[in-house]
Amino acid sequence: MATIVFDLDGTLIDSAPDIHAASNAVLAEAGFDPLTFDEVRSFVGKGVPHLVGCLLEARGQPREGELFDRLYADFTARYHTAVTLTQPYLGVMDALEMLRTRGHVLGVCTNKPVAPARAVLDHLGMSDYFGAVLGGDSLPVRKPDPEPLLATFAALGGGQPVFVGDSEVDAQTAEAARIPFALYTGGYRKTPVTEMHHDALFDDFDALPELVEWLAWL
Incomplete structure (x- = not known):
């Protein structure tokens, strides 16, 4: 055995389609343009802090600080129901x-x-x-x-x-x-x-x- x-x-x-959708939703709420599916999929695998840091970096923002904390909280809240795709x-x-x-x-x-x-x-x-x-x-x-x-x-x-x-x-x-x-x-x-x-x-x-x-x- x-x-x-x-x-x-x-x-x-x-799960990349759901992660992509959730990522672009939190970026939109923060006033940023969406990322492509392939961009977001390349960020998957190292945990949510890494993913959110990559989202911000891709939009020319620092990977830590108040904006990171806000996007991290928003993404984490969405992640619990990001299952439909x-x-x-x-x-x-x-x-x-x-x-x-x-x-x-x-x-x-x-x-x-x-x-x-x-x-x-x-x-x-x-x-x-x-x-x-x-x-x-x-x-x-x-x-x-x-x-x-x-x-x-x-x-x-x-x-x-x-x-x-x-x-x-x-x-x-x-x-x-x-x-x-x-x-x-x-x-x-x-x-x-x-x-x-x-x-x-x-x-x-x-x-x-x-x-x-x-x-x-x-």
């Missing part, structure tokens, strides 16, 4: 069901704040698959620090570990934690896969159950 922890945004779900990637639900049927233990470790993470999992009917969900505000540190990932595995009771993610942050986290890492190549990464740490690659969730069982015994 393996214990499999997933990243969320860009791995299990394509988000969808699981193709094959995710079947893969989760297969893994659960085979007796594997599943969890989520994301840099998304834990309340919005749970909200979107509930909205998509995915919550029951996961025995633990840790967000970017669950601990004093977030990925790529390995502590949130290790804490998620501990909350699930240990077992043969595998981490599944899509981004540079996930790759760095897995390497620091010394956990076998499966890289989903259809997510939000910006770096060529040849330049990223990984133990296995996949672009089709139909392949994931067999892949993670192989990785669990590395």
Whole structure:
């Protein structure tokens, strides 16, 4: 039996449309022009403070101060209901069901704040698959620090570990934690896969159950 922890945004779900909409809404309220979808998607993965800092920097504003605090509060308030445009990637639900049927233990470790993470999992009917969900505000540190990932595995009771993610942050986290890492190549990464740490690659969730069982015994 393996214990499999997933990243969320860009791995299990394509949440960039909701994040893009929420980002442009808070920018508009502050009097700034909107950003493109690709611009906002490139900011995803390092937590809300990083994202809001990038929004401001893209509009020529400082990444800290009163304006940052206001946009951060506005974005965080919107994030809890930013679920209507988000969808699981193709094959995710079947893969989760297969893994659960085979007796594997599943969890989520994301840099998304834990309340919005749970909200979107509930909205998509995915919550029951996961025995633990840790967000970017669950601990004093977030990925790529390995502590949130290790804490998620501990909350699930240990077992043969595998981490599944899509981004540079996930790759760095897995390497620091010394956990076998499966890289989903259809997510939000910006770096060529040849330049990223990984133990296995996949672009089709139909392949994931067999892949993670192989990785669990590395």
